[in-house]
Amino acid sequence: MIRNIRRNLALFLSLASLALLPAAPVNAAPVDAGAPRMELPAPDKTGGMPLMQAFAQRHSTKKGYSGAPLPAQQLSDLLWATWGVNREDGRRTAPSALNRQEVQVFVALENGVWRYETAHALVKVLDGDWRSKLGGGSLVLLFAAPAANKWSGMHVGSLYQNAGLFCASAGLGNYVHASNASALDGKLPLPDGWSVLIAQTVGIVQ
Template sequence: MSIRRILMSLSTGLAVLALSLTPAGPARSAGSAADGTRMDLPAPDKKGGMPLMQALAERRSTKSGYTGAPLSAQELSNLLWATWGMNRPDGRRTAPSAMNRQEVAVYAVLENGVWRYDAAGHALIRVLDGDHRRAAGGGSLVLLYAAPEDRWSGMHVGSLYQNAGLYCASAGLGNYVHASGVSALDGKLPLPDGWRVLIAQTVGLTK
């Protein structure tokens, strides 16, 4: 193995370790999060939704008309799994990444805090209290995509928000991708050195 590949593997390992250091409390359902630090999500429904070609036909950006009502626990589970969940026993994901580096962190800005998606446990880990949705982009929730500032991150993040957009089309939810709000939580999220939020995606129920 070349020195470059060894250094890249070491960098990936350190980044994943840094993201895993946020403490997690005892497990509960998505509606009642134990001590408030962890929400276990229901198993994603992998059989439902529209056929792919129909979802592609329905995919669009929706920039207004959001009610702000929260998604159900099942909708939230499905959305996060479709976006960046594990779909194989070896830990690989629903979206590709260069050399399987998986250097993207997804944060869900909900009415009851900001939560990091833990794909391995299919759970949410609270990293920030309060309702920050308006500052980040509104809707039922906002997905924030954080990654290191390198040549691969734009490709990685783009793959994730396309997955989320297709799920929203399939589930009848509005969504749009935007750069406004990406700095709303600067200095508040527990990101590894050299990482930042690159893009945001508003998701939600519409009128």
């Protein structure tokens, strides 16, 4: 009997340890192999505004965007701060439950809608300038996640807060909104059950 108890305890501990291991990140829906790809400059991980000052400066800006594109380096830094890889094991600048990384970031630019890749690059998924339909600005970030996942709101919130703090530090305007989030429903390559939950307008303010 004691032997059986020990065996069952060992099995329970083994299963429990497996449950605590971080899950593999979710795979993105495939994009056309011939889709245009934009390599981003390496992110500048030094300098910037002190954190407490960025908190003091963080606010939503809904008007006054010029629509001018961000410089390539600033776009690179924004995307890395939002959802970039910051460790050699593939973990990112924002947390996710069990490291599932069940969020995809799309960015609507003047020359199309692009998906941000873990290799710090953009892959085009949609032609055309969709910014006016999504909230205007220099660009619009779109945060997609599994609609039925109870953690999706927490994950997306972590990302748009990262983006908002970067904008405060960089002197850019931004605001988060759901009213335009469904503008590209059915047009983006998303896994089954995923949808865009939140949009975030970012840009240069006149």
